[in-house]
Amino acid sequence: MPHTRLVGVDFGKTARDYARYRTLFPPELFSRLAALGIGLAGQRVADVGTGTGTLARGFAASGCVVAGVDVAPEMLVEARRLDSAAGVVVDYRVAGAEDTGLAAGSWDVVSAGQCWHWFDRSRVLAEVQRLLDPSGALVICYRDYVVEPDNVCAVSEDLVLAYNPGWPMATGYDYPLWMDELGLAGFSRVELLDFVVDVLFTHEEWRGRMRSSNGVGASLSEDAVAAFDAELASILRSRFSVEPLVVPHRVWGVVARRD
Numbered sequence: 001m002p003h004t005r006l007v008g009v010d011f012g013k014t015a016r017d018y019a020r021y022r023t024l025f026p027p028e029l030f031s032r033l034a035a036l037g038i039g040l041a042g043q044r045v046a047d048v049g050t051g052t053g054t055l056a057r058g059f060a061a062s063g064c065v066v067a068g069v070d071v072a073p074e075m076l077v078e079a080r081r082l083d084s085a086a087g088v089v090v091d092y093r094v095a096g097a098e099d100t101g102l103a104a105g106s107w108d109v110v111s112a113g114q115c116w117h118w119f120d121r122s123r124v125l126a127e128v129q130r131l132l133d134p135s136g137a138l139v140i141c142y143r144d145y146v147v148e149p150d151n152v153c154a155v156s157e158d159l160v161l162a163y164n165p166g167w168p169m170a171t172g173y174d175y176p177l178w179m180d181e182l183g184l185a186g187f188s189r190v191e192l193l194d195f196v197v198d199v200l201f202t203h204e205e206w207r208g209r210m211r212s213s214n215g216v217g218a219s220l221s222e223d224a225v226a227a228f229d230a231e232l233a234s235i236l237r238s239r240f241s242v243e244p245l246v247v248p249h250r251v252w253g254v255v256a257r258r259d
Contacts, residue, residue: 011051012074014217019052019078021208023199025113025143029251030058032193036255038139039064043108046131048097048124049115053079053090055141059111060088067102069095098123100131107131111139116178125185129258138187138256140178145209146196146248152206152240153247156232160215163228167215175252187256194252200244203236 011018033039041063047056050068052075060066060083068090070076076092083090095101097112097119110128112119128138147153157170182190201209207229211217217225236245 009214009218010072011214011218012072014212015052015072015074015078017208017212017217018075019082021205021212022052022054023143023209023249024054025058025141026197026251028195028197029141029143029193029253030062033139033253033255034062036191038109038137038255044106044133045109045111046100046102046107047090047111047113048100048127049112049118050079050090050092051075051113051115053083053092055111055113056090057083057086057088059109060090061086064109067091067093069093069097069100069102071096098127100127102131104130105133108133108136109139110136111141113141114143116140116142121178121181125181125187129186132258134258136257138182139253140256141193141251141253143197143249143251145199146250148248151247152236152245155235155239156206156210159228159232159235160210160213163220163224164215169213169215179254182254182256186258188259189257191255192253193255194250196248196250199247199249201247202243203233203240203245206236206245206247207232 030039039059039062043064045059045064045066047066047068050056050070053068056066056068073094079092110131145153147157161167161170210232211225211229216228
């Protein structure tokens with residue numbers, strides 16, 4: 001099972017921008033998941049690759065008992081700060097998705113938001129099976145800006161490639177591959193979510209969003225990030241001057257259960 005391992009990528013370097021500028025999973029996602037029996041009050045949720053806790057916080061706000069793991073302690077610092085502001089509690093620990101250290105067979109849901117592509121998926125699927133209650137579900141969620149010809153997303157990604165040639169994330173994620181992998185791992189009962197929402201960004205917010213990218217803030221030097229940001233600001237002023245920017249985002253999710 002191929003997975004993404006980019007040498008030198010460290011989201012701890014961009015944790016502040018990630019926490020401030022990454023868009024939230026929309027309320028519609030949580031309502032759709034609830035209709036599928038996911039995120040109900042009292043459920044036990046283990047959120048792997050939790051980052052700044054965006055998905056974990058949404059489940060906690062719905063009354064779930066949530067634990068979150070991530071390899072970057074700086075991201076968890078931001079997650080705790082955002083949780084405190086939101087008035088929710090999540091039990092965070094520094095650990096990888098492939099070896100969480102969480103109790104076996106104790107979780108109604110294992111969730112992964114915006115991170116499944118980073119994992120050694122053969123190992124993480126084995127860990128998911130270890131963690132889940134026999135009737136539990138795996139939930140994978142993404143919300144990605146939509147690249148269209150000459151829109152601000154396409155132009156911004158072209159700039160990332162200028163500073164980080166060969167950046168592999170410009171073409172998006174291989175969702176169909178993941179579906180095949182889930183089936184091979186025994187998760188044969190699958191339900192899909194797929195819808196588009198518009199998200200508004202000021203120029204400052206869009207610059208922060210792009211700085212938080214794995215191809216920019218998580219991998220480039222400080223000087224290169226600053227140069228990228230200055231050039232993006234110039235492009236926005238000249239080519240996308242109207243604020244706020246209206247940026248379509250695709251929200252995709254899968255709920256997978258074992259027979």
